[in-house]
Every structure is written in structure tokens, then in C-alpha cells.
Amino acid sequence: MVQIDDLSRIIDEHPFAHGMDDTLRALIVGCAANERYDAGQYILREGGRADKFFLIRAGAVALEIASPSGAIMVETLSDGDLLGWSWLSDPPVWTFDARATQLTRVISFDANCLRRKMDADPALGYEVLRRFLPIMAHRIHAARIQMLDLYGPGPRR
Amino acid sequence: MKMDVQDSMVPVPFRIEKVRRELSDTFTMELKPEAGGAFRFQAGQFNMLYVFGVGEVPISISGDPGESGVLVHTTRAVGAVTRAMGQLEVGETIGVRGPFGKPWPVEQAFGSDLVIVAGGVGLAPLRPAIYQALANRDKFGKLVVLYGARTADDILFRKELERWRGRFDVEVKVTVDRATDRWAGNVGVVTNLVARGGFDPMHTTALVCGPEIMMRFAAQALVKRGVSPASVYVSMERNMKCGVGFCGHCQWGPHFVCRNGPVFTWEEASPLLAVREL
Known part of the structure; x- marks a missing residue:
């Protein structure tokens, strides 16, 4: 059983929480839990209610979208990455499947718990969003580059 | 000869x-x-x-x-x-x-970490630099090869990448833009690997080759990690004809790519890449 102090230390080691004020970290730790997923196990499914987000401690996760010819992987995430921001949108619904491709250990956060604390404490709300936004911007930027099909046929010669 | x-x-x-x-x-x-x-x-x-x-x-x-x-x-x-x-x-x-043309500055990179970032067929012009680095492995810190391809079927020199990855003194990371669940590796743009690569940005020389847009984003990611723009090198491609700077077909601002390049520092290249239609 992981104690709150251990959880706090584990969260502090993740890039998402680097430099976070102790008071604010203590608030988010109260919504956190330690989880593990075996290779092949789904962490979340498209269309499901987005009531969590995850900090990946170790392992690898594939973001997939189902198609008639099978799952298409759109991105992989690994140690130090953050998984899941749909809990911030309305309605909070997952837009992809996330599958552990190897044994994966994460810290999960109860979105309802965190949302309540963010509503009650705007400083916490601002801090959490301030940490999510650059990650979201980076992912959107990366997705746009992927869409460009950069490695397709180049100049004719 | x-x-x-x-x-x-x-x-x-x-x-x-x-x-x-x-x-x-x-x-x-x-x-x-x-x-x-x-x-x-x-x-x-x-x-x-x-x-x-x-x-x-x-x-x-x-x-x-x-x-x-x-x-x-x-x-x-x-x-x-x-x-x-x-x-x-x-x-x-x-x-x-x-x-x-001007070569990759492999020898000037002796003493630092060497990061190779390649996209698609851009691995081909970098392979000689990788051979040279491997032949002089003891003269570098970390040797990191980051490679992006369209799909798993489009990975160039796959056996060599696997062989290099099997060594204990080279970090090789491969990512593809699209994959099915049969692929067990990374999916995503090669710039994501730059953020994860284990190298010391303050003491790194980076060699980047691939489609121009990919090089732009990869160089920006390297600089964002702290690598000096003067230590990031890209290989430019323009309409080279004579090869010796006489004909002017490959003129790129003040440079002839065939003679002054194709290898430029990011410090030299980035202002020119910002000029539309150059």
C-alpha cells in the first residue's frame, strides 16, 4: 500500500509536478492513486467518461483509434509523459483508446476530486491548467506535423 | 580519386x-x-x-x-x-x-555528445557520419541516433539500425508517423524523440537531415533543449547542377548550396529559411 508521503514523492519526480508549490502539491496528492497496467491492458477506451488523467512513471502507452481494419496507433507515450486531458473538456469523454504496450506504472488522478478542488481554489486551478496547456499545445503541434506526411515523395528529379 | x-x-x-x-x-x-x-x-x-x-x-x-x-x-x-x-x-x-560540398563536422564534434536526427531517406546522407562516429567511438560522449519514418515498412537501413541499437554504446530511437498494433515501437514525430534523448545539450553537436520542414522542427526542438544553434547542423537541398558554384542554380541567399553547403549550421540556415520562397 502506497502511503500519501510516498505518493507525494513519486509525483514530485514526474516532470508535470517539477517546481510545484508544496501546498498545491498536497492538494493534488489527495486525488491521486498508484496504478499498474499489464501489457495489452486498456487504460481508457474511446467514448468512455473521462474521469481521470495519468502521469506515466514507467512503461509505454499507445494511443489508438479503432478502424474496421484494426487499431491505428496515433502516438505512443512513455516515462515522464502525461496521459489524458479530455477530463478538462465538456462533455468529458475519451477521444482515443489508450493501451499499455508493456507493463506500465502510472499515478492516476480522480478528475472529479481535482475539479472540485480547482473550483474551490483558483490558484490550484490556474496552476494545473498552466501545466496542462504547454503539453496540449505540444501534442497539437506534433499532430499537425504528423498530418503533413513529411516523408512522402519529395521533389521530382 | x-x-x-x-x-x-x-x-x-x-x-x-x-x-x-x-x-x-x-x-x-x-x-x-x-x-x-x-x-x-x-x-x-x-x-x-x-x-x-x-x-x-x-x-x-x-x-x-x-x-x-x-x-x-x-x-x-x-x-x-x-x-x-x-x-x-x-x-x-x-x-x-x-x-x-561541405561535410558534416564529425571531427569538430570530438569531445562532445553527438546526436544524429534523421527523417525518411535523410538517414542516407547521415550514415557516413554514423560510420565515422562509430570508427571513433571513444572520442565522443554519448552517441544518439534518432530516426523518424512514415511507417514501419519505410524504415531505411533497418538491419543496421537494429545492429547499432544492439551495441551498448549507442542510443538508437526510432519512431514512425503511422502504425498498426503490430508495431511495438514509438509512434509520433521525430521531434518528440529529441525531447526524450539522453544527451547533454550544453555539450552536444547535432546533425539533422530529412525533409526541410522536419529539419526545421527538429532543429527548433534541439535549440529548445539547450543545444546552441551554432552546434546544430542541417543538410540543405536545392537545385544543384554544376556542383562547384559556377551555374548559380542552387543559390540560396548569399550561399551556393553545392559549394558553401549542403551542410550549414542552424545559425546560418534559420534566418534564410524564414525568407519565403527563397
Whole structure:
């Protein structure tokens, strides 16, 4: 059983929480839990209610979208990455499947718990969003580059 | 074989010794001078390859600079000349002018970490630098190879990448833009690997080659991690014709890419890349 102090230390080691004020970290730790997923196990499914987000401690996760010819992987995430921001949108619904491709250990956060604390404490709300936004911007930027099909046929010669 | 300026415009006949299909549209040729002798070059340089009766194109050398007995070119068939080149068979002759251009600064990087970032067929011009780095492995800190391809079926030099990854002194990370669940590796853009690569940005030399947009984003990611723009090198591609800066076809701002490049520092390249339609 992981104690709150251990959880706090584990969260502090993740890039998402680097430099976070102790008071604010203590608030988010109260919504956190330690989880593990075996290779092949789904962490979340498209269309499901987005009531969590995850900090990946170790392992690898594939973001997939189902198609008639099978799952298409759109991105992989690994140690130090953050998984899941749909809990911030309305309605909070997952837009992809996330599958552990190897044994994966994460810290999960109860979105309802965190949302309540963010509503009650705007400083916490601002801090959490301030940490999510650059990650979201980076992912959107990366997705746009992927869409460009950069490695397709180049100049004719 | 070293050419002087006078005969740099005259193609030298080389015999095709081997042809290897790398990918559905990409092939590697091993060439030897018909007159015999060696061919010396530096990693990052290119040759003008002449398919007789069809035309001439600039192609980077993809072989080992430490191996002067054979000239190796890896080419993607995308136009009339390169498609005709892909039809040539062992025993046929091809014209070679070169080597031309400024090389990758592999020796200047001695003492620092060396990060190679390649996209698609851009791994071919970087392979000589990787060979040179491996031959001088003890002179570098970390050696990191980051490679992005379209799909798992489009990974160039796959066996070599696997072999390099199997060494204990090279970090090799591969990512693809699209994959099915049969692929167990990374999916996403190669710039994501830059953020994860284990190197010391303050003491890193980075060599980047691939489509121009990919190089732009990869160089930006390296600089964002703290690598100096003067230590990030990109290999530019423009309409090279003469190879020696006479004809002006490859003029790029104040530079002729064939003579002042194709390798430029990001410090030199980034202001020019910001100029539209240059």
C-alpha cells in the first residue's frame, strides 16, 4: 500500500509536478492513486467518461483509434509523459483508446476530486491548467506535423 | 580519386557492382571507377550522378568514408532521372562527378555528445557520419541516433539500425508517423524523440537531415533543449547542377548550396529559411 508521503514523492519526480508549490502539491496528492497496467491492458477506451488523467512513471502507452481494419496507433507515450486531458473538456469523454504496450506504472488522478478542488481554489486551478496547456499545445503541434506526411515523395528529379 | 576544378565538370564512368532494393522506391548502388583506383570523400558530401542520355542529379554519398574502395549511393526514385537510375543493372555504367560540398563536422564534434536526427531517406546522407562516429567511438560522449519514418515498412537501413541499437554504446530511437498494433515501437514525430534523448545539450553537436520542414522542427526542438544553434547542423537541398558554384542554380541567399553547403549550421540556415520562397 502506497502511503500519501510516498505518493507525494513519486509525483514530485514526474516532470508535470517539477517546481510545484508544496501546498498545491498536497492538494493534488489527495486525488491521486498508484496504478499498474499489464501489457495489452486498456487504460481508457474511446467514448468512455473521462474521469481521470495519468502521469506515466514507467512503461509505454499507445494511443489508438479503432478502424474496421484494426487499431491505428496515433502516438505512443512513455516515462515522464502525461496521459489524458479530455477530463478538462465538456462533455468529458475519451477521444482515443489508450493501451499499455508493456507493463506500465502510472499515478492516476480522480478528475472529479481535482475539479472540485480547482473550483474551490483558483490558484490550484490556474496552476494545473498552466501545466496542462504547454503539453496540449505540444501534442497539437506534433499532430499537425504528423498530418503533413513529411516523408512522402519529395521533389521530382 | 580527387578531382581538380578543371575536370570537375566531366563525369567519370563508374561500374555498378551491386544494386540493393532498400524500400519499394529506394535503392542502394555500389560503384567502382572503371579506370580503377580509390574514391575518397567526407561524410555529408554528394556526387552528381549522370544516367547517360537521361540526365544528372545530385545524390548524397551513403557509404563508409573509411572505405575508399567502393562508392555507395542510396537514392529514392521520385523523378525521371532517379527512376531511370533505378532501372540500371549490375555491370552497367553511370557517370560520377564529385565529391562536392561541405561535410558534416564529425571531427569538430570530438569531445562532445553527438546526436544524429534523421527523417525518411535523410538517414542516407547521415550514415557516413554514423560510420565515422562509430570508427571513433571513444572520442565522443554519448552517441544518439534518432530516426523518424512514415511507417514501419519505410524504415531505411533497418538491419543496421537494429545492429547499432544492439551495441551498448549507442542510443538508437526510432519512431514512425503511422502504425498498426503490430508495431511495438514509438509512434509520433521525430521531434518528440529529441525531447526524450539522453544527451547533454550544453555539450552536444547535432546533425539533422530529412525533409526541410522536419529539419526545421527538429532543429527548433534541439535549440529548445539547450543545444546552441551554432552546434546544430542541417543538410540543405536545392537545385544543384554544376556542383562547384559556377551555374548559380542552387543559390540560396548569399550561399551556393553545392559549394558553401549542403551542410550549414542552424545559425546560418534559420534566418534564410524564414525568407519565403527563397
